Amino acid sequence: MNSGLRKAHKYSWLLLIIIIPVIMFFSIKDLMLFESTKKADISFNFSKDIPDREFENDIIKVAFYPKNIEIILKITLKNASSSVYTVDENLKKQKVIGQLTTAGIYTFEINDIPKNIMLFDDIKDVLITQTNF
Amino acid sequence: MGLDYQLVLWNKHKKTYDKVVALYMLIYIVLFASITIIFNSETSIETLVIRAFGSLAIVMLHIILVIGPLSRLNSKFLPILYNRRHLGVSMFIAALIHGGFSIFQFHAFGDVNPIYSLFTSNMDYNSLTNFPFQVLGFFALLILFTMASTSHDFFLKNLSPSIWKRLHMLVYLAYALIIGHVFLGAFQQETSPFTIGFLLIGFIVIGSLHIITAFKESKIDNVKAKKDTEGWLKVCDINEIEEDKAKIFTVNNERIAIFKYKGKLSAVHNVCKHQGGPLGEGKIIDGCITCPWHGYQYLPHNGQSPPPFTEKVATYELKLLKRIVYINPDALEEGTEVKPIII
Numbered sequence: 001m002n003s004g005l006r007k008a009h010k011y012s013w014l015l016l017i018i019i020i021p022v023i024m025f026f027s028i029k030d031l032m033l034f035e036s037t038k039k040a041d042i043s044f045n046f047s048k049d050i051p052d053r054e055f056e057n058d059i060i061k062v063a064f065y066p067k068n069i070e071i072i073l074k075i076t077l078k079n080a081s082s083s084v085y086t087v088d089e090n091l092k093k094q095k096v097i098g099q100l101t102t103a104g105i106y107t108f109e110i111n112d113i114p115k116n117i118m119l120f121d122d123i124k125d126v127l128i129t130q131t132n133f
Numbered sequence: 134m135g136l137d138y139q140l141v142l143w144n145k146h147k148k149t150y151d152k153v154v155a156l157y158m159l160i161y162i163v164l165f166a167s168i169t170i171i172f173n174s175e176t177s178i179e180t181l182v183i184r185a186f187g188s189l190a191i192v193m194l195h196i197i198l199v200i201g202p203l204s205r206l207n208s209k210f211l212p213i214l215y216n217r218r219h220l221g222v223s224m225f226i227a228a229l230i231h232g233g234f235s236i237f238q239f240h241a242f243g244d245v246n247p248i249y250s251l252f253t254s255n256m257d258y259n260s261l262t263n264f265p266f267q268v269l270g271f272f273a274l275l276i277l278f279t280m281a282s283t284s285h286d287f288f289l290k291n292l293s294p295s296i297w298k299r300l301h302m303l304v305y306l307a308y309a310l311i312i313g314h315v316f317l318g319a320f321q322q323e324t325s326p327f328t329i330g331f332l333l334i335g336f337i338v339i340g341s342l343h344i345i346t347a348f349k350e351s352k353i354d355n356v357k358a359k360k361d362t363e364g365w366l367k368v369c370d371i372n373e374i375e376e377d378k379a380k381i382f383t384v385n386n387e388r389i390a391i392f393k394y395k396g397k398l399s400a401v402h403n404v405c406k407h408q409g410g411p412l413g414e415g416k417i418i419d420g421c422i423t424c425p426w427h428g429y430q431y432l433p434h435n436g437q438s439p440p441p442f443t444e445k446v447a448t449y450e451l452k453l454l455k456r457i458v459y460i461n462p463d464a465l466e467e468g469t470e471v472k473p474i475i476i
Contacts, residue, residue, distance in 0.1 A: 001404065001411075002295065002387065002404055002409065003354055003386035003387060004295075005295065005298055005299070005302075005409065006347070006350050006351070006354065008299065009302065009343070009347055010347035010348075010351060012302060013340065013343040013344055013347055014344070014347075016305060016309055016340065017340045017344060019309060020309055020312050020336055020340070021336075023309070023312060023313050023317075024312065024316055024332075024333065024336070026261055027261055027313075027316035027317050027320065027321070028316065028320065030261070030262070076322050076323075078175060078176065078177065078180060080179070080180075080238045080239055081242070101263075102262075102263070102322060122242070123238070123242050124177075
């Protein structure tokens with residue numbers, strides 16, 4: 001290598017040893033490195049309103065309100081797709097009301113309260129979970 | 134060295150090297166799959182492929198990034214530098230499988246172009262926990278593709294070694310993008326002190342080696358030589374140069390290699406025309422200066438590659454007074470014959 005290339009290497013690395021630790025620090029500073037994800041997710045709570053109906057299993061906690069549905073996804077799913085469908089009395093999919101990604105609280109506005117909802121992986125065409133009223 | 138361009142310039146050593154690389158890649162994939170199946174049996178085959186090849190590419194990138202500085206710090210590592218390009222292309226293939234499967238699984242089933250989907254499905258650039266990390270991986274893959282597709286002597290010669298080298302220095306940007314891709318992506322969803330620790334230690338090792346090497350090289354570049362009344366520079370005592378090896382001397386930030394062989398002394402520019410390898414760290418083999426990186430050869434008295442090869446490096450005039458070697462710092466035209474100094 002000539003002198004110019006050696007200098008380019010040197011300045012590239014002087015820059016990288018500043019930038020990369022900053023990326024690392026800010027991306028992990030809020031992560032709970034030594035706690036399990038499940039423990040953290042249990043702390044999610046519904047809004048204060050009293051729901052019409054509630055449902056809970058290992059994956060989701062659902063509250064039906066007159067104008068919306070609140071879903072707490074307890075764990076981040078491994079499915080590539082997780083769409084939320086309304087379900088009729090015969091447990092058949094009706095329409096998509098939204099999609100879930102990582103663990104957290106999701107609120108979807110609705111016009112009519114459905115009988116049930118289901119979480120469906122459209123890519124693999126498999127049912128992930130559903131409410132059962 | 135080769136006169137014609139071939140798709141892959143294999144020889145016995147490179148074939149062995151490639152077989153070893155392929156074997157280790159296979160062992161890694163099998164081990165990764167076995168451990169995943171045992172400890173996380175719910176993982177789908179697509180996810181397994183994405184994770185196995187993604188992590189393999191990262192491990193390989195770490196190895197690739199330490200080869201350069203290690204071989205500058207210790208010549209024992211030079212044999213692994215010899216075929217680093219094949220290792221780089223193998224790493225790109227692993228990264229391509231990871232990226233290809235990811236784009237297919239996460240973006241190919243919608244009604245928009247998967248690449249468009251990759252850029253538009255998540256625009257949350259203000260968030261650290263939900264940052265569109267796939268975009269970072271995509272740009273890193275583009276850099277790796279550019280590097281892998283130009284990892285051939287045809288591009289090296291036609292782009293010029295200097296531009297080619299600068300192009301391939303984009304691997305450092307790719308490394309930073311990959312760190313961002315992993316820390317803002319996988320680590321936000323599955324936090325593991327082990328994987329974070331691996332990348333952290335990897336960065337410390339890679340960063341330290343590059344910085345140590347850079348400062349060591351700067352120190353050599355900054356050596357100032359004094360001219361005598363006739364403009365010649367004092368280099369060293371003749372005994373400081375080993376037989377069939379060279380003393381590297383710096384003039385105006387450029388390095389010159391002064392070789393001692395068969396009772397003679399000759400000086401050439403230290404930078405190999407192939408990939409910029411340090412000729413002065415090579416040896417005289419079969420009467421030719423042989424580059425330690427890829428074996429390119431030059432005749433010491435005229436800096437020309439032996440026929441039918443056409444590479445040439447600059448030569449320098451030397452003089453010997455009372456066993457002290459002096460050099461004229463003005464480089465002669467590349468390939469100019471200079472009568473060797475008889476010791």
